[in-house]
Amino acid sequence: MSFVKKLSPFYNLTVFYILVSFILRIVLLFHPITQTSFEFIDALKIFSYGLVSDIFVFVLASGFLWLYLIFISNTKYLKPYGYIIFCLFVALFLYVLSGKTILNEYGGALPEIGLAFIGIKTALFGLLLFLPKYRSKIRFWLFTFVMFLFVLLILQNAISEYFFWNEFGVKYNFIAVNYLVYTNEVIGNIMESYPVIPLFSGLFLIAGIATYYIVKGSKSYIDSIPTFIEKVKLSGLYFVLFGLSLVAIPFFAAKENSKNVFTNELQANGIYKFYLAFMNSELDYFKFYKTLPSNEAYAILGQQIPSLSGESTLREIKSTAAENHKNVVLITIESYSADFMKMYGNEQNITPFLDSLATQSLVFTNLYASGNRTVRGLEAVTLCLPPTAGESVVKRKDNKDKFSTGSIFKQKGYNVKYLYGGDAYFDNMQDFFSGNGYDIVDKKTFKPEEITFSNVWGVCDEDMYNKAIRVMNEEAKENKPFFNHIMTVSNHRPFTYPNNKIDIPGDAKSREGGVKYTDFAMKKFFEMAKKQPWFANTVFVIISDHCASSAGKTELPVDKYRIPAMIYSPGFVQPQHYTNLMSQLDMMPTVFGLLNFNYQSKFFGQDVMKPEYKPRALIATYQDLGLIKDNILTIISPKQQAKQYQLTLQPKEGVSDNFQIYYEQKLLTKERTDLINETISFYQTASDMLKNKKYQKNK
Template identity: 70%
Template structure:
């Protein structure tokens, strides 16, 4: 081992370990079933070359605390009188933070306890090393080993976390991972119920212990011959230079993630840096990061797509074609119900038998796309009829109250308005959003113990939710007012647990198919029960998915991963039929209001798709890629003012009807259709403008 390596042995050995773990992780993800792509030799070279270099620079930044720890490792500080002076100072500091009003007390919470514990631990350890010189080297080795173990454990734990995140979403850390930090209790509960946590943690612990043993063994040379003060200055100077280089190199390497194959970009990326970017960019300013048009041009273009707009907003008068019909409305958004789960779209597993039968009795929208890949996007779409805007959903934003919403229109028409959810509406800010927009909320908190027969971390099972909904609607019916109830299901979500003996897929199998089929079963029970109620014949049921079960694919926005089923069921009022025109999730409720002949002043971007002036298009987005489908072209606008377009060529599946074909080959278009780019911008820019300037309010 060279002299230089000996002087930086802990850093060197941990860096090798981190890069090795990252390479292994990339190999595993490369061959993961969700990675549905072909990689050429250049793709593989890019993934591993750029990836390894990026990993090294990220490690340099992340190891700053290790360098500080190593910098203060010395023998001289324990010599008389310095050792006693330092110890006395630590004791005084411990007394100060324990008994005096410090800045930590100003912040409150657990921060004072954390501060006291840290100083106390440091004081005790320093005292042990000072007063027990006979055990000095053994104590130092133990502390050194514990320090390295913490770093090793973090590295392994991060790799395992990246694997499971990829397993769920098909990408490295993104906006969702940041959300998971906010809703730690729910997320940890989900992990506990979804995976064999005890064996997993034991395995991680064993791997960390074995790896630490090897790294400590290779790094003991550093403890046996600590660098001198002069050597530490030189090494620290070198590290400082490397640290500054890393600060510039990491974002530069991230900009090289520009392959047409999204999986190549994801595998090349460093997960830790991706998490940092997502954390820092939870809100994206459209006008700073995206293509824009002059305001008057954007509005003029939008007026061609949405007729009769007035002023600089989307305000327009909607006039019903006849007398208003004030039937009850029950909107059911179904968790993660991809179109591909239904028999009509080619599924042969028979996991949605009830919905398959109900589709034949309903008005079914066969060519409808979800606006996003998270529940809050689906809730935003059907509640606000607004295209998805960059960054977080409006549901999660601070400025999310008093918006022009579906509930607001129904309240104007004399309806009672409720949001029913089987979990805790605190999750994903649903309580704040719906409560702030005039909805009464019925969630798990108001269920009595007798009403809960089964629950997991996400909430009560869908059967319990639907039984509660029946009770709520029976009470509402007594008020002699029409009701609008928005129900959000939860059971089709990992860990996919549900009551035993309901379906032919065992409840302990924890399979997606089981979650889908159980939700379908619960809906059948709900409708069978609803038909017995006196209000049933005066009620319209709207069923739509919140988003698909997966959104990963070869491109940023794979269209088949955003196709969702939607139907309106009202025997005797809505004749069974199929509407095959391209449409968006934001059009569902304006279309229903058109069927009810509602007259109202609207701000919705969504439109009644049965109107003669409706122009087919669809919206879909991640938190940063904003997509627009029209004329069989997918336009994607992204930061920083990037534009991509793909031609959509049908890839038909045998045995599936033309209106239910899901799969398209998405080929990059070299010559950009600027007219479609401008239309995309007109929608997304105007939506962002209205939200930013508080112009999408109720009044």
């Protein structure tokens, strides 16, 4: 068999992918949503650059095919190698089955997925090892199945690109990435919106026919398996093409520079666009959402935030009293819903310490989280900025030198640190906080003797708090105030923590146990803190990063955004309930107000204790951006959509009026245009400030 024939699986699938992509471009070119005319040069770019780009993208995508084909061999089934490999597979399967792997540490469906994958690999290897007479037939059907999967994925991607274009008029962007996050909702929408059974029946039929011809033209590879030397040559050729593709793909993407937007989109490769959307984590507000003239948007924002002028949020914050440079410790609690606490109606007694601390604190009873991920909570308390479309600023490339709470404390002569029990590289926290002037204390800085318990997310909260006490004791010796932002980790799946701490075992892996242990660890922290000389001169700010879950009957179920928040500083902050509606991004400007800080602010968040503050809350997913005001939830979404819900309180018996969190959300029959414009003003101006680098820290 010639060397060229040994490449048949690759070039047959490549030709099929190019053919499908060509047909897709033709279909999208004549789609009703493609409302433009194309010059000859546009058409030439679409099909020439598009074709070459498709080839290089498929080279990268076929890496899994290369990996599969390169390991097809008869040699590995010879004695004793075959039996040794099979025993290793069995041992690995039993190890995963034991429940002591990192997959079990994380929890969820990962252990079952890992077990199924290794189990299938073990069973197939065993069949090929112990049934040599049927090896060729088994290998043929496995080869056919792999080819079928590739064909199916190519067709499925084409269908997905078509429907995405049908809805948005573009190739994949961050909305497509977002769909992976909200899989249940997306699948439900597809089931209700499209003829799924005929669609998938047709898909499988076409995939089956295409697979038949591709296998027919490619099975010579398994009929005469390449030798080791031939595989080395195949691999060398593939690596050269792989390296060339890494250079060529962004080169051709840069050629998407036509003034005709549709030309650029049709020329682009959808898979690469998806990759870029995933990596860049942004969604262009000005392309997909309702907008106002820029000066009008800032003018409306100025009615909500006093003292603004021009197209900026820069303003002077002046205090009538002397500044107070107390230490500040901000604790953001992982996945801590308001309804975990007794004052919000919980009867399980899983937050006894925080319930007690609330009676001694300034409690913000009506506060909403900005989003439903940790990075959104970190963004809200650090940048005090509305949750703009796409991923949090924390995970974006342009995330450094921003106007932040840390930059204000730095101006006032504070030491500024971010303390995290896990690895701060997770969720890009290291890059974000270090890039904004914070020193990082994370798991890497712990000595072995400082760790008594850890899981996949990091050390337990007790270990983190013990470390925090040591860090603050050292800082106190420098005769400088400190600002330390502590992020907890224990209230996160798999909800494991040290045994014999609370009445729920640490290996029970229960949400209630995670909540109660988090509360227990915080109690221990404050018991230690009260013994330190710096305690009396410290303000403690305690707030959740987001709720434990975000699923609901509407795009933004408001009860899934209600979080506990309080400020504790005996002798300085008087215990009381602040009951006005507010947002997570208002927390730190309010702390600055309590400390009488004078500073130039760019924050969208405000000091809610000021009389000019107008109650509202900003909540969002990656693409649905909401404003709660006047008992109305306004949501703006891609495709320039706006929707409004009337919020009607559904009181829970035995719960104080200030702590009621459940609302019926009923679509508003008559549009409140003023609230839609206010919603647009918040999110449009925030997007503008970030896009045009107007939210950098003050020089």
